[in-house]
Amino acid sequence: MSRIFSKYSEQINGYIFILPAFLIISLFGIFPVFFGMYMSLHKWKVFKGRFLGFENYQKILGDISSFWIFILGLLIMIASYWVWSEYKDKMKNSFYCFVVSSFILLISLYLINISWTNMMEKGDADFLNSLIYIFYYSFFAITTEVGLGLLIAFALYQKLKGKQFFQMILLFPYITPAVMGGAVFFIIFGKAENSILNEFIGLFGYDPQLWLFDKRKITEIMFGIKIEGFFAGPSLALLTSILYGVWSYTGYYAIILLAGLSIIPSDLYEAAKAEGATRWQTFIKITIPLLMPIIFFLLLTGFINSFQAFNHIMVMKTSSAGETMDVVTIEIFDHFWDRVKFGYAAAEGVVLFIILNVLAISQYVIFRKRLNYD
Amino acid sequence: MISFQKKELIIPYIILFIVMFLSVYPLLYMISVSLMTSGEASNQYLLPKVPRFENYIEVWSSNNFQQYTLNSIIISGLIVIGVLCTSIPAAYAFAKIQFPFRDVIFYSLLLSLMIPEIIALLPHLLIIRGNIFPLPFGPSWMNSLQGLTVPFFGNVFIIFLLRQYIKKIPNELWDAARMDGASHFYFLRKVVIPMSMPIIVTVSLFAFILAWNSFAWPLLILTKEDWFPVTVSIYSFIREAGTQYNLLMAASLISIFPVLLLYFFTQRLFLQSISNFGLKQ
Numbered sequence: 001m002s003r004i005f006s007k008y009s010e011q012i013n014g015y016i017f018i019l020p021a022f023l024i025i026s027l028f029g030i031f032p033v034f035f036g037m038y039m040s041l042h043k044w045k046v047f048k049g050r051f052l053g054f055e056n057y058q059k060i061l062g063d064i065s066s067f068w069i070f071i072l073g074l075l076i077m078i079a080s081y082w083v084w085s086e087y088k089d090k091m092k093n094s095f096y097c098f099v100v101s102s103f104i105l106l107i108s109l110y111l112i113n114i115s116w117t118n119m120m121e122k123g124d125a126d127f128l129n130s131l132i133y134i135f136y137y138s139f140f141a142i143t144t145e146v147g148l149g150l151l152i153a154f155a156l157y158q159k160l161k162g163k164q165f166f167q168m169i170l171l172f173p174y175i176t177p178a179v180m181g182g183a184v185f186f187i188i189f190g191k192a193e194n195s196i197l198n199e200f201i202g203l204f205g206y207d208p209q210l211w212l213f214d215k216r217k218i219t220e221i222m223f224g225i226k227i228e229g230f231f232a233g234p235s236l237a238l239l240t241s242i243l244y245g246v247w248s249y250t251g252y253y254a255i256i257l258l259a260g261l262s263i264i265p266s267d268l269y270e271a272a273k274a275e276g277a278t279r280w281q282t283f284i285k286i287t288i289p290l291l292m293p294i295i296f297f298l299l300l301t302g303f304i305n306s307f308q309a310f311n312h313i314m315v316m317k318t319s320s321a322g323e324t325m326d327v328v329t330i331e332i333f334d335h336f337w338d339r340v341k342f343g344y345a346a347a348e349g350v351v352l353f354i355i356l357n358v359l360a361i362s363q364y365v366i367f368r369k370r371l372n373y374d
Numbered sequence: 375m376i377s378f379q380k381k382e383l384i385i386p387y388i389i390l391f392i393v394m395f396l397s398v399y400p401l402l403y404m405i406s407v408s409l410m411t412s413g414e415a416s417n418q419y420l421l422p423k424v425p426r427f428e429n430y431i432e433v434w435s436s437n438n439f440q441q442y443t444l445n446s447i448i449i450s451g452l453i454v455i456g457v458l459c460t461s462i463p464a465a466y467a468f469a470k471i472q473f474p475f476r477d478v479i480f481y482s483l484l485l486s487l488m489i490p491e492i493i494a495l496l497p498h499l500l501i502i503r504g505n506i507f508p509l510p511f512g513p514s515w516m517n518s519l520q521g522l523t524v525p526f527f528g529n530v531f532i533i534f535l536l537r538q539y540i541k542k543i544p545n546e547l548w549d550a551a552r553m554d555g556a557s558h559f560y561f562l563r564k565v566v567i568p569m570s571m572p573i574i575v576t577v578s579l580f581a582f583i584l585a586w587n588s589f590a591w592p593l594l595i596l597t598k599e600d601w602f603p604v605t606v607s608i609y610s611f612i613r614e615a616g617t618q619y620n621l622l623m624a625a626s627l628i629s630i631f632p633v634l635l636l637y638f639f640t641q642r643l644f645l646q647s648i649s650n651f652g653l654k655q
Contacts, residue, residue, distance in 0.1 A: 013558045014473030021464035024528030029486035032497035039496065152393055155386035168641050169394045175637045177587040179605040180626040183612055184400040187407065187619050195418040251397060259649030308490050311589045315609055329492045336496055337594065349493035360488055
């Protein structure tokens, strides 16, 4: 017995070492997904009810086949990128490649459009809208965060005094707990006409706004045009919560981008200088191309992560903003906390999970070649 | 070069000062409001006429706020200890011990990072209520410390960070230790842990902040106030009608304070690990 033990002690040790973590992670990390799928097939209000099959999904999506067409559309969209990136250098004339991939892109947009309209007609409009809202949130938040982060990273890259101090301050918002941060934003972006923010924008001649209490779409406020549907943009209330996201994550991305800037080998710059390149040329020809993979990567992972934004939106939500701040996580939480529809909420969760996985596939396709250049 | 000349350095300074101001402004405003009278706060003054430090005493001594803060400290502390206890051995095993299916297990655990928290929340709730299988320590973990902490004892992300660090420790050290008859456990305790202290500190801070921030989960499983953490108490404070903003801000400030303090002492390590992780991800 003891001989067997000593022969396999290495393996046994390994398994014992990972056992506690493995148990907890599989129980609380992996098992819930499968159980969630199981729940979504049942009528489940606090306790398990009868088996429903795909009825919950039917109610959410209106028509399950349109959902698959929608997913197919997303996948084809990824495929169009793949065609473009794979063949643009291999073919002699990259114009044909461009035509083909944009044709594929058009097909995908068409599929997405018809399937989405179809779902909107028959399905749970609240849930589908919440997907649009989270798309707004993620898209606007992440592009602003990375864009501003890039600017800050360039500033920090210079030879400045007190760099460490600046970096420390920059991460303050990232550290601040979302509930407490949301509480301040809740006050700063309040509806009082004489609030600091409203007086500040008054200096530039703008009217006071209701911020978190305003459910009008941003296009309506800015340009005075009322449009329905996707292109109306987020409501002012949702935009304010996007501002919170920007406040809290910009510093974080700036730090990562700064690290990205500083691993660009300096001999490249020296070579460029020796060749007589201007600073602008160096920036366009060396810095941006070398930084591009990181920027792209941050945009994509950040986009996926933002889909899970919850805490601060929950805190900043006001009843006058109506459903325009009910992003998908809030919608799901609402369904099983307030309305105790567990099975339904689980089905919504599974739909979100599928969409996130498609996004993850796109991440894999785009980054299948490694990012490193060392 | 994309570096600026001496004279032009004014531009990055201006950018950084603006950004710095915007970063700390909400915190400064929080301080300012927390020192106002409730009238000044609801009229959104910029600064209080006379700073009222009594607000802090009022918040601190009212509405069980001390209890909530203590709860948060206990919950977060326990989670940090729990996470370290499970993650350090696991990270060590994944980095240094050879056993069958090691990498398969590791990568399938990593995949769980992809799962949105909101999906897991529901089944978690059923597990915690003891609906799925019987739980140790009582039929249900609702409204209990176990329920608040145990689900967070395993963290793939933290295992990943630790593993990356432990991998860099040279294998020769282990070979030498084994010659002297050391066990894995002994080697882990005497060599690996002391050598990976920087990452352990960072990871603890990370886990602490994560735990301190946790909001949806406690909101879900707590129906009584006994174990309310500060986040949930502040949330219910906001949702109350006629909230006094000055007290709300004083409460928020008190509950941010521990996190800021910890961050202040470990910021260098924290910065390093963020910039490393972001690139290696």
